[in-house]
Amino acid sequence: MIVKITKWLLLLVAFKVVVTLIVAQFYTDPRRDIPAREQLCRAFKPNTVFIGTSRTQYGIDPALFDALNRQKTRSYNFGIFSLSPYSSIQIAEDMLSSNPAVKTIYIELSALDYSTVALPPQQVIQDAIFRARVLADCPYIGLQDKTSSFLAGLNTTLFQMVSIAPQVLSAKKALNPGTDPIEGGANLLPNGYQSVTAALSKTSDRVLANKSATVQMLTVHPQTQRNTYYISRISQLIARAAQLGRKVIFYYPNNMTRDEQLILSQVAPFLPEENLIRLPEQPLFDALFKPENLFDAHHLNRKGAAVYTHFLQKESARR
Numbered sequence: 001m002i003v004k005i006t007k008w009l010l011l012l013v014a015f016k017v018v019v020t021l022i023v024a025q026f027y028t029d030p031r032r033d034i035p036a037r038e039q040l041c042r043a044f045k046p047n048t049v050f051i052g053t054s055r056t057q058y059g060i061d062p063a064l065f066d067a068l069n070r071q072k073t074r075s076y077n078f079g080i081f082s083l084s085p086y087s088s089i090q091i092a093e094d095m096l097s098s099n100p101a102v103k104t105i106y107i108e109l110s111a112l113d114y115s116t117v118a119l120p121p122q123q124v125i126q127d128a129i130f131r132a133r134v135l136a137d138c139p140y141i142g143l144q145d146k147t148s149s150f151l152a153g154l155n156t157t158l159f160q161m162v163s164i165a166p167q168v169l170s171a172k173k174a175l176n177p178g179t180d181p182i183e184g185g186a187n188l189l190p191n192g193y194q195s196v197t198a199a200l201s202k203t204s205d206r207v208l209a210n211k212s213a214t215v216q217m218l219t220v221h222p223q224t225q226r227n228t229y230y231i232s233r234i235s236q237l238i239a240r241a242a243q244l245g246r247k248v249i250f251y252y253p254n255n256m257t258r259d260e261q262l263i264l265s266q267v268a269p270f271l272p273e274e275n276l277i278r279l280p281e282q283p284l285f286d287a288l289f290k291p292e293n294l295f296d297a298h299h300l301n302r303k304g305a306a307v308y309t310h311f312l313q314k315e316s317a318r319r
Contacts, residue, residue: 031057031186031194032081034091044190046076047101051088052108054081054182055253059300061309062191068313073104077192081182082112085230086130089237090123092248096241105241106316109250109276111230111263133229138263181295195302200291207297210255211289217252217261217268217279227266234267238275249319251277254288254300254308277315284311 030036031054041049050060057079066073078091092105111134181196188194200207234250241248250271256264268276279285284307287293293304300308 029186041076041078044076046074048073048075048104049078049102050106051078051091053083053110056108059254059305059308061305062193064309065313084127085110086127103246105248107250108253111260137227137229196295197302198295199301200294203291204297207289213258213261214255224265224269226270230267231270249275252279274319280311
């Protein structure tokens with residue numbers, strides 16, 4: 001009896017796997033799939049691209065950016081959920097090699113310790129090496145926390161590679177998109193932006209925690225110890241772009257966690273001013289954390305994105 005039940009369960013699982021993989025061939029969430037997003041980006045034919053995590057996805061409005069630039073730019077929002085710093089740099093490298101029409105690449109300066117992007121096997125190793133070397137250069141995070149963070153991030157990355165969970169998620173969204181901005185279907189505009197009108201009703205503890213961590217970046221001093229490896233990778237990318245007559249500019253996300261702040265405080269002070277857009281000063285800084293400008297603790301809604309995009313355009317014009 002047990003053997004018979006086990007066989008039926010295995011058959012059911014096999015059936016679900018086959019259906020999931022078939023559906024995934026016809027639908028993939030471009031907010032979680034780099035090749036799918038690259039295809040959409042090429043089709044849009046931009047000359048300016050914003051690469052970053054979901055904070056970029058919801059926080060930068062390319063149409064507004066272009067309007068403020070009097071249509072001299074044609075920008076694309078290349079926001080990918082939990083995109084790792086390694087992947088961000090790799091996407092930019094590929095863009096420099098294969099898309100000469102893109103003249104300016106903006107990259108979110110981030111330090112997420114996990115990634116839900118399904119990477120090919122050869123990039124999983126490189127991503128892990130990048131994380132390990134960046135963490136090793138950060139004395140403000142204890143060894144136990146470094147080890148825990150690295151292993152947790154690696155586990156998530158490997159799970160995305162060997163599991164059918166991403167395909168299951170794609171299949172669910174294809175059959176039942178839902179309305180949640182993140183867990184629901186992708187409602188991307190041709191320029192890659194996804195607008196969200198919902199807003200928080202009040203300031204949560206998590207928003208306050210993110211604000212407390214982020215505000216520390218306003219007072220970072222050059223005396224801070226360098227994160228040599230991360231800075232070297234950024235410098236190589238900036239130099240390569242310059243050789244090709246193009247430009248790479250990094251920008252702060254609209255908020256960050258405490259662990260991110262500890263790492264980025266070792267990076268930002270050592271980047272050239274012409275290649276870095278820092279956070280705005282008060283009172284504009286406070287506007288990024290007002291509940292009416294957020295739809296959750298990390299992401300700006302349409303109103304908040306307008307505030308942030310105005311700021312980025314003004315700063316980019318200075319460069």
